[in-house]
Each structure stands twice: as C-alpha cells, then as structure tokens.
Amino acid sequence: MTIMIIQGPHAPARSISGEILVHLQQLARAAGRTLELCSCSGLREFVARVRAVQSHRTEFMLLDPGELAQQVNEHPESGLGEALDNLSTPYIEVHDDSDDTLVPRDCWHNTPAATIIIHRDLATSYRIGLRIALKQLQNKNEQNP
Template identity: 30%
Template sequence: MSIVVITAPRHGPTNATCAENAMWRLWERAQASGVDLLWRPCSDFPELTGHIGRSASDHADLVLIDVDANDVPDGDVAQLRDALAALPVPYIEVHDDSDASDASELVPGHPCLASVVVPGNTMASYDMALAIGLRYLSNEPRLAA
C-alpha cells in the first residue's frame, strides 16, 4: 500500500529542513503501519497537477494534497480540476489555514475523503491526515492477487 503526499508551491519563505524532518517522521509512522509514503513537493501548479495525474504510476492507494484552491492561478484551474476528476483513488486535503479553500470544490463529482485544517500548524494537519489515511486503508477491502 502507498500514500502519495503532494504539496503545492508555497508563497514566501519556507523552512525546507523542517519540512523534510516532518515528512521523515510521517514516513516512519506510515512504514510502521506497513504503508509506503511518497512525498512529491511541487515548485509550480503544472507540476502539482502532473503529480496528481501520475499518482497511479506511484501505485497510490490514497493521496494527501496540500493545496489552497484560492492560490491556484486562473490559468491552472482547469488542469487541476481535470487531474482531480481523473484521480482513481480517494484523497485527503491538508491545510494549515482556516481561510484555505478545498480543491475538491473545483470537482463536485469527486469530493475529498476528508479535509484536515489545523490553523497555524502544518505538522498537526499532516499528522491528523495521515492518521485518517492509515485508518481508511486498514479498513479497505483488498482484492486477492
């Protein structure tokens, strides 16, 4: 089983070392549950929609998406909407701002499984989203090979 984490480009400075350390802790937690965690940080919105579209090739069973729909440039909205509509697995949205807008609002036919918002605490949002994702995957029936 695999969870792919796709993070949108950030406005302003970010602490890459802090983010990498946080993702390392999440990866360890997922591994302890028997789930691979892949992190796909994006430098722009076309890269973000590309990673959403390629999540099947990452063998994702679930996707965590950290994107505020309000930040998506008008020229990239259609591509994001199409990528989410074609996503073959459930996804969870992660936000650290209560003013953030879910990308799932762009695709009413394919809503997110959950939207996690912990204002001002990105790591807590990711922790909670991962907990929901791991619980969801542990309850999903699997097809026998």
C-alpha cells in the same frame, strides 16, 4: 503500497520540515506502507503530478496545494478539477490555513475523503490526514482480505 503527498509551494516558515517528514514516514512504515513526497513549484507541475498518480502504486494521497490554492480557485481551467475527477485514488486535503482550501466547483465529482485544517500547524494537519488515510486503508484491507 504507497501513500503519496503532493505538495505545492509554501513560504519557508510554513513548509513541512525534514524532521516531520521522517516522523510521517515512520508512521506509514509501522502500518506497512511507504510515504512519498512530491514537492511542486508551480500550478502546472502540481496538476501534472495529480494526473500522474497511478492507483496500482498509490493507495492514498495527501494533497497540499499550499500557496497554489488561490490560483486553482481563480483559474478553474488549470485542469486540477478534471485531474481529481479522473483520480481513482482517494485523497485528503491538508492545510494550515482555511484560506488555502480548494473550492470545489459544481463540475467536480471527486471530492476529498476529508479536509484537515489546523490553523498555523501544517505538521499536525499532515499527522491527522495520514492517520485517517491509514485507518481507511486498514478498514479496506479488513473488508477485502
């Protein structure tokens, strides 16, 4: 089963490196999971990727809106809230700046299992988010063998 990272655009200096991605994939593989990255260049694509997540294939999602957070917060009509509400897959938000967090609206029903913000350290945010996801999946498997 898969853990999906859906990532919005980042400035090159704030982007996740290939080395960090390989390390995250190794952590997931050691826990019997695969990790996939979907990088999105704009808000429309980001919302479409969230809508396309299928719970039979994706067990958990790490959601990193990057530079799109401000657009999402300014344009609730973008559909991200609706896409998250229809999501049956649990997710964790990961950030490297508190200004990039998504502000849930009163109408949003599906909120993240956690929001991880490590100032100026996206790689650590991802590592913590992945470890939380893996722990929750392990607990779920132990409860439902």
